[in-house]
Structures are given as C-alpha cells and as structure tokens.
Amino acid sequence: MNAPFAAPAIDPALVEALRALLGSRLSLSESDRAQHGRDESRHAPRLPDAVCRPHSTEEVSAIVKLCAAHGTPVIAYGVGSSLEGALIPVKGGVSIDMNEMNAILEVRSQDLDVTVQAGVTRKQLNAHLRDTGLFFPIDPGADASIGGMAATRASGTNAVRYGTMRENVLSLTVVLADGRIIRTRSRARKSAAGYDLTGLFVGSEGTLGIITEVTVRLYGIxxxxxxxxxxxxxxxxxxxxxxxxxxxxxxxxxxxxxxxxxxxxxxxxxxxxxxxxxxxxxxxxxxxxxxxxxxxxxxxxxxxxxxxxxxxxxxxxxxxxxxxxxxxxxxxxxxxNPGKQGFGTDVCVPISSLAEVIRGVREDTRQQPFNTTLVGHVGDGNFHFGFQIDPDSPEEVRAAEEAYDKMVAHAVRVGGTCTGEHGVGLGKRKYMRMEYGEAVDVMHLVKNALDPQGILNPGKVLPD
Amino acid sequence: MNAPFAAPAIDPALVEALRALLGSRLSLSESDRAQHGRDESRHAPRLPDAVCRPHSTEEVSAIVKLCAAHGTPVIAYGVGSSLEGALIPVKGGVSIDMNEMNAILEVRSQDLDVTVQAGVTRKQLNAHLRDTGLFFPIDPGADASIGGMAATRASGTNAVRYGTMRENVLSLTVVLADGRIIRTRSRARKSAAGYDLTGLFVGSEGTLGIITEVTVRLYGIxxxxxxxxxxxxxxxxxxxxxxxxxxxxxxxxxxxxxxxxxxxxxxxxxxxxxxxxxxxxxxxxxxxxxxxxxxxxxxxxxxxxxxxxxxxxxxxxxxxxxxxxxxxxxxxxxxxNPGKQGFGTDVCVPISSLAEVIRGVREDTRQQPFNTTLVGHVGDGNFHFGFQIDPDSPEEVRAAEEAYDKMVAHAVRVGGTCTGEHGVGLGKRKYMRMEYGEAVDVMHLVKNALDPQGILNPGKVLPD
CATH class of the missing domain: 3.30.70.2190 (Alpha-Beta Plaits)
Structure with a gap:
C-alpha cells in the first residue's frame, strides 16, 4: 500500500496508455493527486496514483477498460464534497475527475426533464434553467455535481416535498467495470419493464459503475x-x-x-x-x-x-x-466553538421515534466535555447532531464515536437507517450488517456479479 | 414438459415433503392447478404441478428450500389479475398462493406507513384504514394483492400524483432462491445506506425472490x-x-x-x-x-x-x-364490440411525444377491420389502446400484434418504455433488448447472481 505522499505506484504501461488517450488531461502531479485524495469528511486522505479528466462517456469507458486490464482501481470524483470518504482512493488507483464533463445536454421543458453530463453541478443546472420557469429541487447544501449526487443518493432540506435522488433520477448512462456503456432506463415517467437498474446505481457510490450522464426530473418554480x-x-x-x-x-x-x-x-x-x-x-x-x-x-x-x-x-x-x-x-x-472540529452525524428514523432518539443522544452526551447541536430535516426523520470536539483529544474522538455508535444502534432499533443522506462511504460500513442483516449478502452478490475484479471504488459501502 | 391438463410431473419426494409441511394447504387437484395456471392476459394457460398456501414467511422459505433442493420452479400467485402472463408457470413447478397470508401486521399512523403480508389486497387495506384518516393510493383497477402490485411495479390512474409502487414501497421481506429471508430496507423515509434492494425486487415479477411482506407509504385522505x-x-x-x-x-x-x-x-x-x-x-x-x-x-x-x-x-x-x-x-x-376480444396495450412515453405516438397508432390501425379505443393516464404519458379483435381470426390477431410491435418501437424511439404498468411477463420479453440494449445483460448478471438455478418464475421478464 502507498503511504499518502509516496510516488504513484501505477503500472507505467497504464500511464502510457492513459497519456495516449488523454494527453495533458492525465495528471500525476502530487498537488492534483492530493486534491483528489480528500473530501469534506474526517477520514484520512489517501492519494490516487493518477487523475484523469475525461470529456465524454466514451473516454470514461476507455479509461475503465485500460484500468480493468491492469486490475487498477477507478474512483469517480465530482466536486469533493463527500462527507463520508466516498471518494478517497483507499487502495490507490485512478481518480476520474468528472468536472470537464459539464455539458447540459438537453432540457426538455414539456417533459419536465433534463439530461446532463455527470460533472454539471446543481447550481450550474439551476442557473441554466433560470429562464424556463423550471428548477431542479434537490439541495444537499454543497454545490455538488449531479453525478455525485446520484452516486450517493443525495437529498437535503426539501426532500420532504420533492424526494431524494432516488425519486428524481429517471435514467443514467453508466460505464460498467469492463468498460461497457449502458443506459439504465428510458425517460418515461413510469415503467414496469424489468429490473430497476437506475435505482441500483443511484446510491451505489461508484462501486457498481461510473455514472457519466444523468436524466433528472424538473419542476415548475x-x-x-x-x-x-x-x-x-x-x-x-x-x-x-x-x-x-x-x-x-x-x-x-x-x-x-x-x-x-x-x-x-x-x-x-x-x-x-x-x-x-x-x-x-x-x-x-x-x-x-x-x-x-x-x-x-x-x-x-x-x-x-x-x-x-x-x-x-x-x-x-x-x-x-x-x-x-x-x-x-x-x-x-x-x-x-473555536479550535473545535465538527463531528457530523446523519441518522434517519421513522418520525414517531424522532423525539425519543434525539433525547437519547442528548442524554448520552450530557456528561461529555464537547458541545452538541442539532439540525434536523425533521419532515423525513433525518437529523444531524454535530459534536464539537477537540480533534487532538483521543478521549473526545472516542467519546464522539461511541455516542455515534449508540445513536445508530438506537436508530436501527426503531426502524431507521445509519445514513439518511451522507452515504456509507468508509465511515458507515461497520453499521451495514446491523442495519441490513443477511441482505448485505445480496448486496455482495450484486457487487461481485457487476465488478468481479473489485476495481470500482474498492473498500466502500459494503463491509468486508 | 407437461401438456396443460396432464397429471403433475413433480417429484413424489417433493410432494411428500410439502405435504408434511403444509398438510391440506398443499393441493394437486386439477381445478386448483387450473386456477393457478391462468391470468387476465391473452397468454395460453399452463398448469403448475402443485399449489401451496403458506401462512408465514417461514413457510414460504421452507417451500422454496424444498423446491430449490429439487430444482423445481416456484411462482408466487396473488389474485391472478396479471395482464402479461407474469404468473403462468410456463415450466411447471409449484405455485405459491399468497391469499392466506392476508394479515395487516402494523399500521403506524404517525409514520404514515403500514406493513402487510403480501396477500393483503388494496381494497382490504383501505377498508382496514377507513377510521384512521389515511389511505393507500395506488389503484391499478383490479383489487390486486399488495405483494403482486409490488412484484409488478403496479400503478394506475393516480400515479401522476402519488407515484407508482416504486415510490411507495419502503421495505420488503423477501425469500431468496435458496430460502434465506431478508428485509430489503429500514422504514426510514429516506436512506443513503447501500444498494437499493427494495427497488431491485419491486418490478422483478418474482424472478429474484418471493415477496412475503410489504411496508408501504400511506397518505392523509x-x-x-x-x-x-x-x-x-x-x-x-x-x-x-x-x-x-x-x-x-x-x-x-x-x-x-x-x-x-x-x-x-x-x-x-x-x-x-x-x-x-x-x-x-x-x-x-x-x-x-x-x-x-x-x-x-x-x-x-x-x-x-x-x-x-x-x-x-x-x-x-x-x-x-x-x-x-x-x-x-x-x-x-x-x-x-360483441364477440370480440380486447387486445390490450400499454406503452408509456415522454408526454411531449404522446400525441404523436397516439396519432401513429391510429394511422397504423385505420385500415384494420377491428375497432380501436384509447384510454390514457395522460399525466404520466402512459396509455392503453384496446384493439377489439376477433380472437378466431389469425389475420386480426397478427394485425393487432404487428400494430403493437410498431407502437412499442415508436414509443422506444421517442424515449419511452414498452410497459408503463402491466409488466413484462411473457408478452414483452421480446421488447426488452430494443428498449434496454446491453443493459439487459446487466439484468441477466443480477438474475444469475440471485437465482443461479433459475427456479424463480422461469421464462419471465428477461429475454433468453
């Protein structure tokens, strides 16, 4: 395994092939790699071995084919706003930066949908839509890329009315682990035709395929x-x-x-x-x-x-x-809370248990030296306690982690989930078995079927 | 292969084991088998070899384990209202009739959700809810079972406001092909935790698992x-x-x-x-x-x-x-249209193309001897032309089929789907490749991973 700032441990033949494909849109510079090795989470950074900046689905396909031939991990990168380490290349490999795939491909105002390349951000999309009387409502706070939002099943403050990315993505273009390109679904508003592949890729955090284009619903302002x-x-x-x-x-x-x-x-x-x-x-x-x-x-x-x-x-x-x-x-x-670091949490429970779970967290943290603050998207039962801890105090870090473990266990016990909107990434893999039981094995079956080499964002979502 | 009214071709050891498990709730009678070998579609009936009437998820699991050990197909049966042959046991096997699993397990009015056994029908559920001020809105016409509606991703006339079963199923209990029991998801209103297994089983028409319990959203009347x-x-x-x-x-x-x-x-x-x-x-x-x-x-x-x-x-x-x-x-x-048989159709297109596709069907059928009538759930772009054909006229049957093929091709060309709400079953397998291209291969990967023996409702949804 690479140390964080080691030279890239990537096969020179792969570098050469990627260079031939992308020219200067392949980068091995340490600053570029460092930027693509961290997110907004508290998880330790880890540098990718290379950064690619494709312009098209076909280029992503070509990159993935090359990496597959070398057994090299590939991790999609949007704007880096993940809160759970979803984009950190924990096993090295190639970070595919989607920012230059930022074209708004087609706005269909009569159909209330739009197709964008995955690197388009939500604010960019809404600025583009300004004169149409339409808007894209999903608002996770950060100006995230639409592809990243689809990959993490993002939502935010107005999910209570408009739903999450699950309800708002109609169709995806996805590059599979072997480089094949599929479209998951038609643009029809409803369909009873076969397995819901759109739903399967939404929220899979890049572990089943790389999302390159997204068709989402729009709404009248x-x-x-x-x-x-x-x-x-x-x-x-x-x-x-x-x-x-x-x-x-x-x-x-x-x-x-x-x-x-x-x-x-x-x-x-x-x-x-x-x-x-x-x-x-x-x-x-x-x-x-x-x-x-x-x-x-x-x-x-x-x-x-x-x-x-x-x-x-x-x-x-x-x-x-x-x-x-x-x-x-x-x-x-x-x-x-000067000098403190926010330790963020993100559970979602049936609303009938919301007050009880919140009370439990406050009781569990009453004796702790750190402050706690609650912000809740209360219509969905999703809430975030922030623990304002001293990051240099192992005791505070451990106490925060223990309080979080108890919060998640309580949430799961009352029928809730370990993550309402931030995703699993690295930090919540340990809760997956508690929440899903044997259903985790079905997720593994799907993962192994779609990515038998395990090159797609390895080390994420599923527990070992 | 059995002829329709042949004696059951089922391993006597399997019959004995099912009898030990279910007693009189195992039936081999021809009338019972005949009832479970047909639906509301125009597809030829085919009898199952046996009919089981379980009372619990655990009994379904035991049935599936026994059938898996004998490599015998299992097909779930709700109320028999499928319009595409989804429940016809085209390769024989055991029909699992869910009608005696009709308990409403828990209404949670504060959380606006309810958990039911799969055999509960939508009218039964709404009658039960009458005094709560809540209702379950999905209305496919028939008084279908909630399990069957989940399995076929049903919708109906008010999907434009409330969505389809895709948006309204929170969680499922599913018996897998090897008899294991999983719960697909928590009851939280939103979750970013892992792969969307609920979405994967909704609409899979019993080909990935047998749905035994369903948690759905409710709404204030x-x-x-x-x-x-x-x-x-x-x-x-x-x-x-x-x-x-x-x-x-x-x-x-x-x-x-x-x-x-x-x-x-x-x-x-x-x-x-x-x-x-x-x-x-x-x-x-x-x-x-x-x-x-x-x-x-x-x-x-x-x-x-x-x-x-x-x-x-x-x-x-x-x-x-x-x-x-x-x-x-x-x-x-x-x-x-006395003496005629309705040949139903079911495409769904982006609404901007709705008038064009409807016009195309009318032009294509103008010269036909049969009447056509249009009923459309027009807010979703989903519509049903009925062709009133003489079922004894091979020419009319062929002409109707050809008109349907053209309708589907047109729908897919404008970004639509071959089925808005009836499901794929037997009749639309031939359209899946046209609609999905290589994405069908991903569906096959998932199917093979979850049902390697191919015992779950064989011959449905996916093309060979």
Whole structure:
C-alpha cells in the first residue's frame, strides 16, 4: 500500500496508455493527486496514483477498460464534497475527475426533464434553467455535481416535498467495470419493464459503475414562497407539529428543526434574539392563496402544541430574515466553538421515534466535555447532531464515536437507517450488517456479479 | 414438459415433503392447478404441478428450500389479475398462493406507513384504514394483492400524483432462491445506506425472490375531492392542456384521456350525450379553496386550448356522474364490440411525444377491420389502446400484434418504455433488448447472481 505522499505506484504501461488517450488531461502531479485524495469528511486522505479528466462517456469507458486490464482501481470524483470518504482512493488507483464533463445536454421543458453530463453541478443546472420557469429541487447544501449526487443518493432540506435522488433520477448512462456503456432506463415517467437498474446505481457510490450522464426530473418554480418560524417548549412538541402537518397533507417545501444549543449559537453569531428553545423553520410554496392557507393551518397546529413567537411572511426579504438562523447555523457553530472540529452525524428514523432518539443522544452526551447541536430535516426523520470536539483529544474522538455508535444502534432499533443522506462511504460500513442483516449478502452478490475484479471504488459501502 | 391438463410431473419426494409441511394447504387437484395456471392476459394457460398456501414467511422459505433442493420452479400467485402472463408457470413447478397470508401486521399512523403480508389486497387495506384518516393510493383497477402490485411495479390512474409502487414501497421481506429471508430496507423515509434492494425486487415479477411482506407509504385522505371533464378539438389540445397543468405544478390526482371512439362507446352504453371528441377527466384533491383554485386554473388552460363543455363539481354524486364515462369504459367497449376480444396495450412515453405516438397508432390501425379505443393516464404519458379483435381470426390477431410491435418501437424511439404498468411477463420479453440494449445483460448478471438455478418464475421478464 502507498503511504499518502509516496510516488504513484501505477503500472507505467497504464500511464502510457492513459497519456495516449488523454494527453495533458492525465495528471500525476502530487498537488492534483492530493486534491483528489480528500473530501469534506474526517477520514484520512489517501492519494490516487493518477487523475484523469475525461470529456465524454466514451473516454470514461476507455479509461475503465485500460484500468480493468491492469486490475487498477477507478474512483469517480465530482466536486469533493463527500462527507463520508466516498471518494478517497483507499487502495490507490485512478481518480476520474468528472468536472470537464459539464455539458447540459438537453432540457426538455414539456417533459419536465433534463439530461446532463455527470460533472454539471446543481447550481450550474439551476442557473441554466433560470429562464424556463423550471428548477431542479434537490439541495444537499454543497454545490455538488449531479453525478455525485446520484452516486450517493443525495437529498437535503426539501426532500420532504420533492424526494431524494432516488425519486428524481429517471435514467443514467453508466460505464460498467469492463468498460461497457449502458443506459439504465428510458425517460418515461413510469415503467414496469424489468429490473430497476437506475435505482441500483443511484446510491451505489461508484462501486457498481461510473455514472457519466444523468436524466433528472424538473419542476415548475412555485408562484409564491413563504417562510415561517416558531419556538416550541420541547423537541416532542415540535415533532408532533410536523407529524400532524404531514398527516394533513400540507405540502411543506422544507421544515427544519434547530435545538436550543443551535439557537444559542445563532443568536450570538447573527445578533438575533430568538427564544432559546427548539425551533421549527418552515417553507411553503404554491399559489398566494395556497401558501396563506398552509401557513394558517400549520400555525394552528403549532399553537396547539404550545408554540410561541409564530412569525411568517411571503415577502422575499422578510423570508430570508426569518430563515437567517437556519442559513447561518454552520458558521455560528464554528464561531461558538473555536479550535473545535465538527463531528457530523446523519441518522434517519421513522418520525414517531424522532423525539425519543434525539433525547437519547442528548442524554448520552450530557456528561461529555464537547458541545452538541442539532439540525434536523425533521419532515423525513433525518437529523444531524454535530459534536464539537477537540480533534487532538483521543478521549473526545472516542467519546464522539461511541455516542455515534449508540445513536445508530438506537436508530436501527426503531426502524431507521445509519445514513439518511451522507452515504456509507468508509465511515458507515461497520453499521451495514446491523442495519441490513443477511441482505448485505445480496448486496455482495450484486457487487461481485457487476465488478468481479473489485476495481470500482474498492473498500466502500459494503463491509468486508 | 407437461401438456396443460396432464397429471403433475413433480417429484413424489417433493410432494411428500410439502405435504408434511403444509398438510391440506398443499393441493394437486386439477381445478386448483387450473386456477393457478391462468391470468387476465391473452397468454395460453399452463398448469403448475402443485399449489401451496403458506401462512408465514417461514413457510414460504421452507417451500422454496424444498423446491430449490429439487430444482423445481416456484411462482408466487396473488389474485391472478396479471395482464402479461407474469404468473403462468410456463415450466411447471409449484405455485405459491399468497391469499392466506392476508394479515395487516402494523399500521403506524404517525409514520404514515403500514406493513402487510403480501396477500393483503388494496381494497382490504383501505377498508382496514377507513377510521384512521389515511389511505393507500395506488389503484391499478383490479383489487390486486399488495405483494403482486409490488412484484409488478403496479400503478394506475393516480400515479401522476402519488407515484407508482416504486415510490411507495419502503421495505420488503423477501425469500431468496435458496430460502434465506431478508428485509430489503429500514422504514426510514429516506436512506443513503447501500444498494437499493427494495427497488431491485419491486418490478422483478418474482424472478429474484418471493415477496412475503410489504411496508408501504400511506397518505392523509384529502379534505375535499373534485372532478372535472372537458372536450377537446384534438388529442394534441388535450395533451397540451395536461402539459401546462403539470408545468404549473397543479397537483391533479388523476387526469385521464378518452378518445372519440371511447366516448362513442360510453355514450351508447351509459346513455350519455358527451361530445364525440377527445375528452379529459380530471380529479382534484385538497382543501376546499385549493381544489377550487386548481379547477379554475385548469379550466383557463383548457379553454385556451379550445376545450368546450367544461364541467366540474366537488359534490360526491355529481363527481361520480362526471366520471361515469371513465368508470364505465371497459363495459362500454365490451358492449360495443360483441364477440370480440380486447387486445390490450400499454406503452408509456415522454408526454411531449404522446400525441404523436397516439396519432401513429391510429394511422397504423385505420385500415384494420377491428375497432380501436384509447384510454390514457395522460399525466404520466402512459396509455392503453384496446384493439377489439376477433380472437378466431389469425389475420386480426397478427394485425393487432404487428400494430403493437410498431407502437412499442415508436414509443422506444421517442424515449419511452414498452410497459408503463402491466409488466413484462411473457408478452414483452421480446421488447426488452430494443428498449434496454446491453443493459439487459446487466439484468441477466443480477438474475444469475440471485437465482443461479433459475427456479424463480422461469421464462419471465428477461429475454433468453
């Protein structure tokens, strides 16, 4: 195995063949390799042996064929925003940087779909769509590539209304482990024709094939958007409000929960004076009459649960002010915890168990020296506790890991999952057997059938 | 191979073992076998060698283990409403009738989900849910079993709002080809944990495993429902109305298209006097103000496309009267075509090509002696032409098949699929290569990995 900054341990014949294919779009430089060996996670970087920058599906196919002939790992790279080490080449090999495959191939406004090369980012796509009245709603925070979002089954704050990449990818072009190119599905809105290969590749984190083109659904931009915010006496009251809202079929676009610690941090950072208590942030979308009606119903539900300080607005500036605390939360937490590193978590549970699992984490971490802050995409039951730890303290790191292990075990026990949206990558492989039992063996059967050499992003998703 | 009414060609040792397991819930009677050898399709029946009626996942596992040991095919049977021969045991074997696995295991109203045994039918489930304010929306017409609906990725008239079984199954319990039992997924609303096994088994028509339990999403029953109907000068005008409606994000629950031939048949059968021209049937759901607003917007769009005779109502009786033509269409077509057999079709195309593909079918069948009628779930681009043929005329059968082949080829050419909702079964295997190209080979890899003996519903879905 390579040490992180060793010279590349790649077959010179493979380098020569890749150079012939790509010219200067093959890079062996240490800086380039270093950039492609790390992500936004806490996992240790590991350099790839080479970086390729293809321009087409056919070039990706040619790269994979060459690597397959040499038994060399291949790992797709989008913008590097993975939070679980999904792109770190833990066994070396070739990083395929998709950023130069950034063409928006065809917008079909009547069909409400678009086909893009995998390197197109979501903000690039939405900027391109601006004049069509359509938009692509999936918003994981980072300006991720659409290919990376498909590969990790990304979602974000408005999954409660629009679903995740699972629901929004219609079709993929995929390069298989032997270099063959397939299209997983037609563009039809529904199909009962055979196995759902689109679904199989979405979320497979590059371990079953390399996604090179993506066709996703688009939506009409709502006529009016409105925001609301209100404070609750407890997490339970906030969660009960969300449960009733969803049961009534109110099509909220987003509903986010911040706990008292998070509100404290934001009050300090953004000079706000929000009540320091669990707080819900709502976004509504629709017609003017529709959003007014939605907001009125939710206000009534929330007040029935003891909410105070209800405020709402459909005015753009006022909306932004209401949501300012939510928008500023990451910077606020950083400012409130100088010298600390955020240890992020990501479980998703049935909403009936949400308050219980959150309470469990708070009890488990009460005695710890580090601060905890909760941000939840509460409509889906997905939430992120951030533990603000001293990265140089092995005790704090271990305590955070233990608290995370307990959180995941609790989530799985109540019918939830170890990752709502960040993916498995390196960090959650250890939870897969707990969550899936023998179903993990079926995943291995599929992996071995599609990648018998094990060259596609080895060491990810599945436990050994 | 057995002739249809031959005695069972099943290993006596297997019969003995199944009898020891199931007692009188194993049947070899010819009438029982005959019932399990046919569906609602035009495909020739073929008897299974035995019929089993398990009560639990564990019994299904035991049956499959025994059959695996004898290399004997196993085919799951729901209510027999398949339209593509999916349940016909073309290579004999054991039919596993799921009807006695009809327990509703747990309704979780806060989580908006329910777990049922696979034999529960959709009407049984909705009757059970009546007092909860929740419902399960997927409506394929027949009172199908939830397991069968999952296995065939069923949908129906309200997929435009609620999606298909793909979007609505959260988790499955599945018996694998070697009898192992897995659960495909947690109940979390979203998950980024590993391969989407739920999606892999949904739509696999029993060729990858036997579905024994299903967890599906539930929805709040809308406060108000309203219906509307209007007549258009052309299919194009009707389709353009639907495209604009969906682009504007109007959450129609259903939107169905009947062509002039279909309207003629219904006028005669139901003593109506609808204008004999392409006609859209809308259903809206939401709050009182919401459905009124939706209907007003759609009316304006429709009139802009030349619609006449717009009528709408939120009153239950009047709603049913407006939709009567749509509800009566199958009986009306039968009455209008005495002695004929309906040759059903089922393609789904991007909506921008819907009018063109429909026009193509009408041109191709204009010279044929048989009547054609169109019913379309037009919001999804899914439609069904019925060809009313003389089943004893080889020329008419051949002409219908040729017209269907051309329809599918046209649908695939414009980015559509050979089956929107009926499944592949026996009848559409010949289209799979045309639609998927080399992706069919990936399906074969998955099939061979999960069912190396080929005992799970052999002869279905994948071409040889």
């Amino acid at each position: 709502p006529e009016v958007m409105a925001a609301a915010i209100c404070a609750f006496p407890s997490v339970e009251a906030a969660v009960d409000t969300v449960i009733q809202t969803i049961q009534m079929g109110i099509p909220v676009s987003r509903v986010e929960l911040l706990d008292d610690n998070a509100i404290s941090a934001v009050n300090a950072y953004s000079k706000l004076s929000l009540p320091v208590t669990p707080t819900l942030f709502f976004e509504f979308a629709g017609s003017q009459a529709g959003v007014e009606e939605q907001a009125a119903i939710v206000e009534e539900i929330a007040k029935g649960e003891g909410a105070t300080n209800w405020r709402w607005s459909a005015d753009a500036d006022e909306r932004n002010r209401l949501w300012q605390a939510r928008h500023d939360i990451h910077w606020a937490i950083r400012a409130a | 809308p406060e108000v429902m309203a219906a509307a109907i209007c007549a258009f000068p052309s299919v194009e005008a009707a389709v353009d109305t639907v495209i604009q409606t969906i682009q504007m994000g109007i959450p129609v629950s259903r939107v169905e298209l009947l062509d002039d031939n279909a309207i003629s048949a219904v006028n005669a059968y139901s003593k109506l006097s609808l204008p004999v021209t392409p006609t859209l049937f809308f259903e809206f759901a939401g709050s009182q103000a919401g459905v009124e607003e939706q209907a007003a917007i759609v009316e304006e769009i429709a009139k802009g496309e030349g619609a006449t005779n717009w009528r709408w109502s939120a009153d239950a009786d009047e709603r049913n009267r407006l939709w009567q033509a749509r509800h009566d269409i199958h009986w009306a077509i039968r009455a209008a």
